[in-house]
Amino acid sequence: xxxxxxxxxxxxxxxxxxxxxxxxxxxxxxxxxxxxxxxxxxxxxxxxxxxxxxxxxxxxxxxxxxxxxxxxxxxxxxxxxxxxxxxxxxxxxxxxxxxxxxxxxxxxxxxxxxxxxxxxxxxxxxxxxxxxxxxxxxxxxxxxxxxxxxxxxxxxxxxxxxxxxxxxxxxxxxxxxxxxxxxxxxxxxxxxxxxxxxxxxxxxxxxxxxxxxxxxxxxxxxxxxxxxxxxxxxxxxxxxxxxxxxxxxxxxxxxxxxxxxxxxxxxxxxxxxxxxxxxxxxxxxxxxxxxxxxxxxxxxxxxxxxxxxxxxxxxxxxxxxxxxxxxxx
Amino acid sequence: xxxxxxxxxxxxxxxxxxxxxxxxxxxxxxxxxxxxxxxxxxxxxxxxxxxxxxxxxxxxxxxxxxxxxxxxxxxxxxxxxxxxxxxxxxxxxxxxxxxxxxxxxxxxxxxxxxxxxxxxxxxxxxxxxxxxxxxxxxxxxxxxxxxxxxxxxxxxxxxxxxxxxxxxxxxxxxxxxxxxxxxxxxxxxxxxxxxxxxxxxxxxxxxxxxxxxxxxxxxxxxxxxxxxxxxxxxxxxxxxxxxxxxxxxxxxxxxxxxxxxxxxxxxxxxxxxxxxxxxxxxxxxxxxxxxxxxxxxxxxxxxxxxxxxxxxxxxxxxxxxxxxxxxxx
DNA sequence: TAAAACTGCAAAACCGGTTTTGCAATTAGC
DNA sequence: GCTAATTGCAAAACCGGTTTTGCAGTTTTA
Numbered sequence: 001x002x003x004x005x006x007x008x009x010x011x012x013x014x015x016x017x018x019x020x021x022x023x024x025x026x027x028x029x030x031x032x033x034x035x036x037x038x039x040x041x042x043x044x045x046x047x048x049x050x051x052x053x054x055x056x057x058x059x060x061x062x063x064x065x066x067x068x069x070x071x072x073x074x075x076x077x078x079x080x081x082x083x084x085x086x087x088x089x090x091x092x093x094x095x096x097x098x099x100x101x102x103x104x105x106x107x108x109x110x111x112x113x114x115x116x117x118x119x120x121x122x123x124x125x126x127x128x129x130x131x132x133x134x135x136x137x138x139x140x141x142x143x144x145x146x147x148x149x150x151x152x153x154x155x156x157x158x159x160x161x162x163x164x165x166x167x168x169x170x171x172x173x174x175x176x177x178x179x180x181x182x183x184x185x186x187x188x189x190x191x192x193x194x195x196x197x198x199x200x201x202x203x204x205x206x207x208x209x210x211x212x213x214x215x216x217x218x219x220x221x222x223x224x225x226x227x228x229x230x231x232x233x234x235x236x237x238x239x240x241x242x243x244x245x246x247x248x249x250x251x252x253x254x255x256x257x258x259x260x261x262x263x264x265x266x267x268x269x270x271x272x273x274x275x276x277x278x279x280x281x282x283x284x285x286x287x288x289x290x291x292x293x294x295x296x297x298x299x300x301x302x303x304x305x306x307x308x309x310x311x312x313x314x315x316x317x318x319x320x321x322x323x324x325x326x327x328x329x
Numbered sequence: 330x331x332x333x334x335x336x337x338x339x340x341x342x343x344x345x346x347x348x349x350x351x352x353x354x355x356x357x358x359x360x361x362x363x364x365x366x367x368x369x370x371x372x373x374x375x376x377x378x379x380x381x382x383x384x385x386x387x388x389x390x391x392x393x394x395x396x397x398x399x400x401x402x403x404x405x406x407x408x409x410x411x412x413x414x415x416x417x418x419x420x421x422x423x424x425x426x427x428x429x430x431x432x433x434x435x436x437x438x439x440x441x442x443x444x445x446x447x448x449x450x451x452x453x454x455x456x457x458x459x460x461x462x463x464x465x466x467x468x469x470x471x472x473x474x475x476x477x478x479x480x481x482x483x484x485x486x487x488x489x490x491x492x493x494x495x496x497x498x499x500x501x502x503x504x505x506x507x508x509x510x511x512x513x514x515x516x517x518x519x520x521x522x523x524x525x526x527x528x529x530x531x532x533x534x535x536x537x538x539x540x541x542x543x544x545x546x547x548x549x550x551x552x553x554x555x556x557x558x559x560x561x562x563x564x565x566x567x568x569x570x571x572x573x574x575x576x577x578x579x580x581x582x583x584x585x586x587x588x589x590x591x592x593x594x595x596x597x598x599x600x601x602x603x604x605x606x607x608x609x610x611x612x613x614x615x616x617x618x619x620x621x622x623x624x625x626x627x628x629x630x631x632x633x634x635x636x637x638x639x640x641x642x643x644x645x646x647x648x649x650x651x652x653x654x655x656x657x658x
Numbered sequence: 659t660a661a662a663a664c665t666g667c668a669a670a671a672c673c674g675g676t677t678t679t680g681c682a683a684t685t686a687g688c
Numbered sequence: 689g690c691t692a693a694t695t696g697c698a699a700a701a702c703c704g705g706t707t708t709t710g711c712a713g714t715t716t717t718a
Contacts (some may be wrong), residue, residue, distance in 0.1 A: 001702055002703090003704065003705060003706095004704070004705090011671065012667080012668085013667070013668045014668095014704090014705080014706095015667085015668070015669075015670090015706080015707075016667060016668075018664090018705070018706060018707085019706085019707090024706095024707095028707095029664090029665060029666055029667075030667070031666065031667085034667085048444055049704080049705065050385070050446075050703080050705065051444060051446055051705095052381055052384040052385035052703080052704075052705085053385050053443055053673090053703070053705035054444065054704080054705055054706080055673095055702085055705090056379070056381035056382050056385050056672095056673050056675085056703090056704080056705070056706095057672080057704080057705045057706045057707085058387075058705085058706070061381075070410065071400065071406060071409050072403075072406030072407040072410040073406070074401075074403075074604075077400060077401030077402070077406045078402065079403040079708050080425070081399065081400050081427055082401050084425060084426060084427060084686070085429075086425065088426065088438070088441070092423065093424050093441070093445060094414060095422050095423065095424060096406070096415065096423065096425055097417065098410055098413060099412060100414075109417070111625065113421070115377055116380055116422055117379075117380055117680085127548075130383045139515060144332050150395065151706080154482065155355065158680080172613050201563040205663065210660080213431040229674085248679085251604060251608070253603065253690090255607075255608065258608065258708090260384075263610070263698035274604075274686055275403075275580060275603075275605070276580065276604070276605035276606075276608075276609070277604065277605075277658065278579070279582075279583050279584065279587065279609060280605070280608060280609060280610075281592070281609075287515065315674090331673090331674055332674065332675060333674070333675090333677085341697080341698085342697070342699065343674085343675080343676095343698095344676080344677075344678090344698070344699075344700090345696090347675065347676060347677085348676090348677090348697095351676080353676095353677095357677095357697080358694090358695060358696055358697075359696070359697070360695085360696060360697085363696085363697085378674080379673080379674050379675065380675095380677090381673080381674075381675085382673070382674035382675035382703090383674080383675055383676080383703085384703095385673090385674080385675070385676095385703050385704065386674080386675045386676045386677085386702080387676070388701085388702055390704080392681085411704090439674065455702075555686090575709095590716060593714085637705045
């Protein structure tokens, strides 16, 4: 059933029907009697306007795009949930895509999202995504970056205080008397990883302790990572504590420790919480990122920019929290 | 830049441009020389057809909808990842939505997905979703249900062999000498839960053992569930083994056990694996659902129906696998 | 009481594509 | 050498909405 057929059936013009349906009867000077007749009929047949035609005429898609590294990850999943839940309430739909850290994929994903005419994008950028992101800004499409910065581009941004959170982790280990702290991170140049790493090296050099760092291949799978961690642990028998810069690295590390039968030999702390960390023996302390808050701030920024495109770009840094799970650590 | 402007600039008609762009130059009897001239210009200016206009004209959205219970869950997340990854390759985009088990939400989500003109739907149904699902079928939109059945509706369906998988779990406990097996499930009437429960009660009654069942409020949060499990464990001190019908119930159960200081007192098995189950002490055995395979089968069924709408509806049951993680259990 | 303003709606223009039809010019067929 | 078929493209119709304009008929205003 189209608006044309409705108009024909009621012997009115389709412009009249359109105005009435969209609550613009008054502005279109349609009499109340006619408006009611139209509304009644529309209700009766359960008319739903064709979304393609509507979008074509209005230029609006009521859709936003969410680009994350991996939707099945325990950090991005809850963010995706929150975003969709909130946006649905205000009449938006969400396209999602996972870059899996691939530069190439990241760029094509941005391109196809733009082709789909999303009204806004919330993006966890891959490396070298700047050109694509600039294309978004050039098209005046609201954009919020989260989790890590996109090079040194000026964008709206939401993230946790990675440096500060990382300091909390290192301090916590030091306060509990651990001095041989190994850091396990990946080799990416992403800002959040750099920040976490820097806090560690700064603090250790400041205290006069030795920094022992393992940089894992970002693209390696979990098994390979665990293998490399095993080698690292064997080569550094002096370590009494391990700091993992993300939870999936920590999981790989725990598997490595288990494989070496060294359970309980290390004080362990991780950036990012995980559902089961509190159930492990001993439980794993961590620096927690407030996921719902990150998601909500991203939405806020996005709609702020939509409302006032000329507002200056904003950076929101959310403090992270230390969760202590053991007495010894 | 619109197709009209291109046509004007090249002094040709827009129909010619459209035919050439869509590779129908031959069928439209456009000379190769003109076709090349058009293609060159189109490339030069980087023209992208307006997706709204294209969809309006063709009736196609190249979009499918994915409705799950919770996108951030460790079962649905990987399914969402796989579906999006695969569909992107063949030029489709994916809208997602989480029902969170709410009947009301489930129905409105289906409605808005239909309004968006998705070309297909992959749905993990809530209770009482039948009317909405029938609306989908009436509109001839390809539909695949997964994880659980939608009442006794005839639909395409993909799921694991819940009864068989559940038998594997119970058998495994029995084979290892445990005879006082408690079952922790939720109170939903969803088919997959019923199947898992039935395998348990059937097997126990067949072996002449007593069934001890806790049905948790489906909507309760994790903390409440853990509390109820604590009560259950206190009231049933005879239990030597626990079978949880999903991994999140198992997690709640582990927390309850920890709170009661009864670690190691039970043989534990769970339906659905979890990233960290293998790291726990003792590690948790489970019945694993092959997530990627479920996702791929759902896609296959969807596109089969798209291709041949009159094909009979299909049910694909994928065998589940027992993962043994301890010597004692 | 004639010009001005307002009322209530239809008609038209527009959004940007796809697909069918039509028509002059050329080629083929006999 | 005249008709029929084919070529190469333009023009028109269509998808289904929104928004602006136009135009009688009525009511106000001076």
